[in-house]
Amino acid sequence: MTAAEAIVQGLSEDGGLLVPESIPQLSGDMIAQLCEKPYSGKAAYIMGSYLEDFSAEELRVFSEEAYNGGSFDDVDIAPLYKLDDATYFLELWHGPTCAFKDMALQVMPRLLTASLRKTGDERNVCVLVATSGDTGKAALEGFRDVPGTKIMVFYPRDGVSEIQKLQMTTQSGGNVSVIAVEGNFDDAQTGVKGLFSDEGLRDELARFGCFLSSANSINWGRLVPQIAYYFSAYCGLLGSGAIEPGGRVNFCVPTGNFGNILAAYYASEMGLPVNKLICASNSNDVLTQFISTGVYDRNRPFYTTSSPSMDILVSSNLERLLFHLSGKDGDAIKTFMSALSSGGRYEVPSRMRDEAVRLFSGGRCSEADTFRTIAETFYNHDYLLDTHTAVASKVLSDYREQTGDMTPSVVVSTASPFKFCRSVLEALGRRRSGAGAGLKGESLTAALSEVTGKKIPAPISAIEDKKQRFTEIVPVSGMRTAIIKFLE
Ligand SMILES: *Cc1c(COP(=O)(O)O)cnc(C)c1O
Numbered sequence: 318m319t320a321a322e323a324i325v326q327g328l329s330e331d332g333g334l335l336v337p338e339s340i341p342q343l344s345g346d347m348i349a350q351l352c353e354k355p356y357s358g359k360a361a362y363i364m365g366s367y368l369e370d371f372s373a374e375e376l377r378v379f380s381e382e383a384y385n386g387g388s389f390d391d392v393d394i395a396p397l398y399k400l401d402d403a404t405y406f407l408e409l410w411h412g413p414t415c416a417f418k419d420m421a422l423q424v425m426p427r428l429l430t431a432s433l434r435k436t437g438d439e440r441n442v443c444v445l446v447a448t449s450g451d452t453g454k455a456a457l458e459g460f461r462d463v464p465g466t467k468i469m470v471f472y473p474r475d476g477v478s479e480i481q482k483l484q485m486t487t488q489s490g491g492n493v494s495v496i497a498v499e500g501n502f503d504d505a506q507t508g509v510k511g512l513f514s515d516e517g518l519r520d521e522l523a524r525f526g527c528f529l530s531s532a533n534s535i536n537w538g539r540l541v542p543q544i545a546y547y548f549s550a551y552c553g554l555l556g557s558g559a560i561e562p563g564g565r566v567n568f569c570v571p572t573g574n575f576g577n578i579l580a581a582y583y584a585s586e587m588g589l590p591v592n593k594l595i596c597a598s599n600s601n602d603v604l605t606q607f608i609s610t611g612v613y614d615r616n617r618p619f620y621t622t623s624s625p626s627m628d629i630l631v632s633s634n635l636e637r638l639l640f641h642l643s644g645k646d647g648d649a650i651k652t653f654m655s656a657l658s659s660g661g662r663y664e665v666p667s668r669m670r671d672e673a674v675r676l677f678s679g680g681r682c683s684e685a686d687t688f689r690t691i692a693e694t695f696y697n698h699d700y701l702l703d704t705h706t707a708v709a710s711k712v713l714s715d716y717r718e719q720t721g722d723m724t725p726s727v728v729v730s731t732a733s734p735f736k737f738c739r740s741v742l743e744a745l746g747r748r749r750s751g752a753g754a755g756l757k758g759e760s761l762t763a764a765l766s767e768v769t770g771k772k773i774p775a776p777i778s779a780i781e782d783k784k785q786r787f788t789e790i791v792p793v794s795g796m797r798t799a800i801i802k803f804l805e
Contacts, residue, residue: 363541421534457490496787500793533574539576550727597709599628601620615630
C-alpha cells in the first residue's frame with residue numbers, strides 16, 4: 318500500500334490501524350542539517366521521509382502554505398519556553414484554533430486531497446471526526462471550504478469547555494457540520510468507528526459520490542506532521558546550548574488518544590536522542606496503569622475532568638505502539654484488540670512490557686494537583702499553563718522526584734490556557750472571589766486576561782462577533798441519520 322492510499326483509506330480493511338513498513342533513520346549529521354531549516358522545511362523533510370509517493374516540491378509547498386501562510390502567530394511556529402535550566406515548554410498552540418491539533422490539521426487536508434488525486438479517486442471525501450474538543454475545531458479550520466471535501470464533527474455534549482464548544486458551533490464554511498452527541502468522548506468515538514465499519518452506510522454514501530475518511534489521529538496523515546515538532550524542539554535545545562549534539566532529552570506529553578506521544582516514539586525510533594517519553598494522564602489513568610503493569614483495562618470509572626482532551630479510556634493509537642513493541646506481530650495485536658472490544662481488557666506478555674518501560678514512563682495527576690500546578694507556575698514564574706499542560710508539568714515533577722533523572726526535559730504544551738478559562742481561573746483562586754463566577758463563554762476569556770495580564774489569542778477573541786450556527790444534539794444511535802441528512 319502506498320502512503321497516499323493509507324491516507325485516503327484511514328484504517329485498514331479489518332479495522333486495524335496502518336503503520337509505516339519501515340521507519341526512516343536520521344544520523345546526527347542529518348539532524349544537524351535539519352536544524353538549519355525553518356519549521357516548514359523541517360516538517361516537509363520529516364513528512365517526505367515517510368511519504369515516498371509525494372515529491373519534495375509538493376511537500377515544500379504544502380508545508381509553506383500550512384505554517385507560513387499567516388495562520389500561526391509565532392514565527393517559530395512551535396516555540397520553546399524556558400522555565401528553568403532543565404525544563405522547557407514546547408508551545409504547540411500558536412495556530413488558528415489554539416491547540417496542538419493545528420500542527421497536523423493545517424497540513425493534513427492538503428495531504429488528503431493530494432492523495433485522492435494520486436490514487437485517481439474522483440469521489441468526494443466526507444471527513445468524520447469524533448472529538449474530545451480540540452480535534453473538531455482544528456479539523457473544521459483545516460477542511461473549511463476545501464474543494465471536494467465535507468466535514469462533520471461529533472462532540473460529546475457534556476465533555477468540552479465553553480470556549481471549545483463556541484469555537485465549533487460558530488464555525489464558518491459551506492462544507493461543514495457540527496453535532497453534539499449524548500454521551501462522553503468514548504461514546505462519540507465508538508459511534509464514529511461503528512459508522513466506518515458500516516457497509517450499508519458505505520453503499521448509501523457511494524450513491525452521493527462520497528466516501529468516509531477520518532481526521533482523527535488514527536489517520537497516518539494526521540500523525541506524520543506531528544513527528545516534526547519533536548525534532549524542532551531538539552534543535553531549539555541544541556541552538557540555545559541547553560544540550561550538546563547527541564545529548565539526550567526527555568519529553569513529557571499530556572496524553573489522551575496516544576497520538577502526540579506516539580509521534581515522539583517515531584521521532585525516537587528515527588534516531589532523535591530521547592532518554593524517556595513520559596506519558597502524563599489525568600484521573601483517567603488507564604495508560605499509566607498499562608505502562609506500570611502491562612494490563613490495559615478500560616473497566617473503570619470514567620472521570621470528566623478539567624483536561625477534557627485527555628478524558629479517554631480507549632487510546633486508539635496505543636495499538637500502533639503495541640505492534641512495534643511486539644516485533645510486528647499482527648496476530649497478537651488482533652487478539653489484544655478483540656479482547657479489548659469484548660471484555661474491555663488485555664494483558665501483554667512481559668517482554669513487551671519490558672520493551673515499553675525501556676523508553677516510556679507514566680504518571681497520573683489529580684484534579685487538585687492540576688489546579689495547584691497552574692497556580693504555582695503562574696505565581697512563581699509568571700507563566701500560564703492550560704489544564705492539560707499542567708497535568709504534564711506535574712507528572713514531570715513527580716517523575717524527577719521518583720527517579721532523580723534530571724535529563725533536560727520538554728513538557729509538551731498542548732493548548733492555550735484561554736481555551737480552558739473557567740478551570741484556569743478557578744485554579745488561580747479567582748472564581749469564587751468574583752472574576753469568572755457565573756460568567757459564560759466570551760466574558761470568561763476577558764476575566765482571565767484581566768486577572769493574569771496575558772493577552773487573549775486573536776482567534777479566541779474573534780468568537781465574540783460570531784453567530785452560533787450548529788445546535789443539534791443527537792443520541793449515538795442518531796449519528797448515522799445525521800450524516801445522511803448532511804450529505805443529501
Ligand atoms: C488532543 C489533546 C491532547 C491529547 O493528545 P493525544 O494525541 O490524543 O494523546 C492533550 N491536550 C490537548 C490540549 C489536546 O487537544
